[in-house]
Amino acid sequence: MAFEAVIFDFGGVFTTSPVQNFAEFERKHGLPEKFIGDVIKTNIHDNAWARFERAQMSLEDFDEAFAEETKTAGFEIRGATLIDLLKLHFNHEMIAALARVKAAGYKTGCITNNLPKIDSKGMLAPGESRDVVEQIHANFDHIIESSKAGVRKPEPRIYEMMCEALCVEPEVCIFLDDLGVNLKPARAMGMTTIKVPIGDVGPAVEELDRLLFPT
Incomplete structure (x- = not known):
């Protein structure tokens, strides 16, 4: 396969995953494993989290709506509490991989579900340099943010938008994300997908290198 572009998620790829922080919160409060993730996946295209990522509601409205959704699921968590859990650390191994991809001449893009x-x-843990975000962004030819585009993963349109921006067909793209639900539509379009394991980006970096730089 002659690849032309590599498209990356941001959180959970270049940084640790929020899922890790969610799990810690769940353990601390005696909640079922993946409680927060299950709430976020329920009514996935129209729940509070989805609408907030598309900037269709304010932080105040999200705070109330997420509290109601989690209360219905069995344990109330304010939306503002969830936002406070988004304190992430950099995955420098993946940052270096992006630099290699860019230096090799491949087109690069980032599709990120983020918040208005x-x-x-704003999602970095204390002590992490905001300048590193600028360094990462400098290696992208195009970035699509859900809160600005009004569309989010896993909605197929956001992947189409990236292909249009990079002037490539899905079949010549590699897409990396830490969530399987976000990989599925990309794969259905014809992209080669790589799942980034939560807690260890090494296997994903190795797979990317194998696809782009075979020995």
Whole structure:
């Protein structure tokens, strides 16, 4: 396969995954494993989290709506509490991989589900440099943010938008994401997908190198 472009998710790929923070919160409060994730996946295209990522509601409205959804599921978590859990650390191995991909001449893109007024810099853990985000962004030819585009993964349109921006067909693209639900539509379009394991990006970097730089 002659690949032309590599498209990356941001959180969970270049940074640790929020899922790791969610799991810690769940353990601390005696909640079922993946409680938060299950709420976020329920009514996946029209729940509070989805609408907030598309900037269809304010933080205040999200705070109330997410509290109601989680209360219905058995344990109330305010939306503002969820936002406070988005404190992420960099995965420098993946940052270096992006630099290699860019240096080799491949087109690069980033599709990120993010929140209005809370960009990638706003999700960093204390002590992490915001300048590193700028360094990462400099290696992308195009970035699509859900809160600005009004569309989010896993809606197929957001992947189409990236292909249009990069002037490529899906079949010549590799897409990396830490969530399987976001990989499925990309794969259905014809992209080669790589799942980034939560907690260890190494296997994904190795697979990417194998596809782009075979020995």
